[in-house]
Amino acid sequence: MVAMPNWRSAPVIQSLSFAEKLGLPLAAKFIAFDFWNQKLLGVFQGRMAVEVAGHDTRVLFLHPLLNRPNLSAFPGISPAPFPSNPLTGIRRGRR
Numbered sequence: 241m242v243a244m245p246n247w248r249s250a251p252v253i254q255s256l257s258f259a260e261k262l263g264l265p266l267a268a269k270f271i272a273f274d275f276w277n278q279k280l281l282g283v284f285q286g287r288m289a290v291e292v293a294g295h296d297t298r299v300l301f302l303h304p305l306l307n308r309p310n311l312s313a314f315p316g317i318s319p320a321p322f323p324s325n326p327l328t329g330i331r332r333g334r335r
Contacts, residue, residue, distance in 0.1 A: 241275075241300070241302075242298075242300045242302060243297050243298070243299050243300075244256065244298045244300075245292070245297040246286060246292035246293065246296055246297070247294075248294055249294040249295065250294065251291055251292065251294055252288050252291070252292055253291055254290055254292050255288070255289045256289070256290075257287045258270065258284075258287060258302075259286065262302075264302075266283060267285070268286070268304060268305075269283050269284070269285045269305040270284055270285070270302045270303060270304055270305060271283055271302070272284055272288060272300050272302055273300065273303070275299040275301060276299055282298070283305055307311070
């Protein structure tokens with residue numbers, strides 16, 4: 241989790257270097273999720289920049305980009321549940 245405050249009255253662009261500020265690997269890719277706005281911001285590598293409104297704080301969750309779905313890493317987002325009985329074919333007509 242990363243908090244990016246803006247103590248000024250006007251909006252500013254805040255830049256964040258993952259390696260310099262967080263000690264994360266430069267080559268790694270991360271998914272950013274905006275906690276307050278409940279939005280995925282995208283995939284970033286090495287650094288990211290976001291606009292922060294005056295007298296506001298952006299709270300971001302960063303999660304490593306994996307080679308598989310993993311939305312459960314972000315609050316407020318959950319993957320669709322899998323059916324308890326897997327599909328075995330196509331049913332036609334009434335039951």
